[in-house]
Amino acid sequence: MAGPAISGALRGWTGSRLMMQRRCIATSDLSYVEGPKEPPLLTCTIPEHFAEIVSQYGDQPAAVFRSPTTADMSPTLTSSRPETTTLTYEDLDAQSNILAHSLRSLGVKKGDRVAVSLGNVAEHAVLTYAVVKLGAILVPLNPTFNAHQLSAALSRLSVEVLVIAAVTDLAYKPCRGRSNYDLLSALVPDLSSSKVESSTVPALKSVVLVDNTPSHPLAGFPPIQDLRALTPYSSLRLSSPSTSSLSRSIIPDAPLVPAETINIQFTSGTTSMPKAAMLNHTNILNNGRLIAARMGLDPSDRIVCPPPLFHCFGSVLGFMATATTGACIAFPSPAFDPAASLHTAAELRATGLYGVPTMFAAELELLANPAFAARLPPGGLSNLRKGIAAGSSVPEPLMRKLREKLGLRDLVICYGMTETSPVSCMTAPTDPDDRRTSTVGRAMPHTALKIVAPGDRSRIVPRGTCGELAVSGYLLMKGYWNDEARTGEDLVRDQDGRLWMYTGDEARMDRDGFVEITGRIKDLIIRGGENIHPLEIEIALARHPRVREASVVGVHDERYGEVVGAFVAVHSGVQTLEDGEVDVGRGKAEALSKDEVRGWVREQLSGHLVPKYVFWTDEFPKTASGKIQKFKLRDVAKELLGTATK
Structure with a gap:
């Protein structure tokens, strides 16, 4: 049985070895990074x-x-x-x-x-x-x-x-x-x-x-x-x-x-x-x-x-x-x-x-x-x-x-989730413009990030490769209230004993540590064996001058398994047209057809990303924080396709 001095020495050696391993990872081409150590963490209540x-x-x-x-x-x-x-x-x-x-x-x-x-x-x-x-x-x-x-x-x-x-x-x-x-x-x-x-x-x-x-x-609440x-x-x-x-x-x-x-x-x-x-x-x-x-x-x-x-x-x-x-x-x-x-x-x-x-x-x-x-x-x-x-x-x-x-020249992007208190990645006002619009920034101080291979959380993927984003550090929740099973699914210790929160978001990290979120893993559309990221199509649709907002989901298809379905909201004053419907007397600038939506995506991206289905909508089911609830949109698509083919 080892004495206290020997045990302490072993712990010190093990800690040093882990730190050396992490430094090696951080300087390699793997998708792992640790945020700054400054400013120091507050230790008060x-x-x-x-x-x-x-x-x-x-x-x-x-x-x-x-x-x-x-x-x-x-x-x-x-x-x-x-x-x-x-x-x-x-x-x-x-x-x-x-x-x-x-x-x-x-x-x-x-x-x-x-x-x-x-x-x-x-x-x-x-x-x-x-x-x-x-x-x-x-x-x-x-x-x-x-x-x-x-x-x-x-x-x-x-x-x-x-x-x-x-x-x-x-x-x-x-x-x-x-x-x-x-x-x-x-x-x-x-x-x-x-x-x-x-x-x-x-x-x-x-x-x-x-x-x-x-x-x-007018609410009618009683005295x-x-x-x-x-x-x-x-x-x-x-x-x-x-x-x-x-x-x-x-x-x-x-x-x-x-x-x-x-x-x-x-x-x-x-x-x-x-x-x-x-x-x-x-x-x-x-x-x-x-x-x-x-x-x-x-x-x-x-x-x-x-x-x-x-x-x-x-x-x-x-x-x-x-x-x-x-x-x-x-x-x-x-x-x-x-x-x-x-x-x-x-x-x-x-x-x-x-x-x-x-x-x-x-x-x-x-x-x-x-x-x-x-x-x-x-x-x-x-x-x-x-x-x-x-x-x-x-x-x-x-x-x-x-x-x-609005003059928001120093606007920053924050990324996170409730379980990480919430922000783990963030841009800075001094970041290059292209990084401030295409990424969610870099790791926050005292926060570690890694991107792991889908289906194999023990393998960190090379930079530039998509995988699941995981977060570690002071910001991790203590767990889910009285729910050890679901806590254990999301909070997992690696082989070094470090606790990680697996986000369920697909991401990739560039050479400078900037992280791009490419979509929710469960929102990925698999069309005939090919992976489609809804976010890519949503960004393209948002560029259309008559589109106010858009959200893309996977829709069941007998031939391909899944195809692209796009829910589209237009700006006020824009008339929406069904396939085959003619814009009569309103002028092209005030109307948008489903075929035009498909044509726009075809011009911006590639053919397999073109929505098979386009659904017009005035508003989206959202969480209180503004996130679109795609599981509800998928249900709506199923209902609509029960009676409609377009």
Whole structure:
């Protein structure tokens, strides 16, 4: 049996050997790279770091929230200015302390799950810090969940406290939200009782209601005072932060530890089986800070963030990135509204704008409307230069328009997934233009990337070769909540003992370490034994001047096994034509036929990539983060082809 000295020497030798192996890999022609070691990782908790930021930037604005009014129901009309709420860093600190004390009075303690089903509103931001300061676990939920989805999520995590709005704001529909009365009645059948009792979620003890009915006069939510089972959010804010003793710092039941889970994110749902990923202080705090550093955020920045707070884009790339630098973040509307986003950017003279391609496309389309553009404050968009595009690949034509029309010359691309907190790859404002449009950048600091052979994860492929992308480092989730089987499928240790997250994305790495995502492995179309990458066709379609958005899926075919099916949305004012249909009296510039779509792809690419089927659509099924749910499009294609041949 080896003594302590010998064991230590063996461990040291083994560690040195592994480091030498990795250095050799990193300098070879294999698709393996490790990101920079600077800046060093933060080793504190989120509340500890936030306290430092408050001490430095306390009187500066931390977050601005714009509430919709009925004037927002028409993007070209403005009869009254929407209300805005501005929280300084000191406000956010004091209000979250008050709320933390109130949540403790409801029985919330360290480790408890607190679910939040809200849009991008001030209450969501305050709750984020209140829950984390208690050492509880924040569970942000998509507020558009139906009763079954909500109950399933709460039950899976044994949630005891739910905070929810009376009305769910809907994207593109300001002030026309969905009343949550039926949903709450399904969850708690007797809302008139003084006690919460739920057969579907037995652990549930309290339901806190945020009253946003003034912004939704037509929603039909009943008088809140009649629903005694619900706790009004307003009752948790007992007094003014400036005078209340409750605004003092709160001490958790036990000391907070950086490696503890403080956030459970449900995966975004591009598949039909979302999973509950556990993230800790170290994951979220460092990812936000490193994103801010690479994109060049500083305390003078004012960033407009339409992506949702319940998703990693809004909460980490947005809120955590600005909160680690002393910058200001503005949430233009509870749910995405392109008019509100542009108005907020102009009114605040913002320096940055975030979004996914679908959001940016909607904003550019609206900005092209002279009646709308005339109502923006003159020169209000002239300060825009920074931004993040994420969620899905950004076509080069869209990137070019964002620079030309919105001035986002320092726009960066972020790539990641919920399980990696989320960003693992990112471009930088100083990267060459061709790399900023064709790749998702290079490895983030303290992050390792490798691309492995399909079907053989032990073999790293040469640079320039496609394979599955895997990620390693501080940013890996702890696992899926109470799901060891699925955790073991995605988090795998290699022969050296290093833990890797296998993304399911097909990618290739160039000689300089830039990574190009070529598509989801499961979205690959195999036509007669030949692999087709949908992304290549989608990028070509996006270049067509009359195409607003496109998504490509595989469609079953008796001869080839699979063929290409393209779902296409056109710009407003463009007439869509079926095969054989003639454009009568409208003029070529205002119409697009399915044959023209096929001809365009044939000119841009090769014949085998031409869609056999073209489906016109006005909108796509998407996750809250803007990703198109291709599994739903495949189902739609099956239904349409049951009665149609084109």
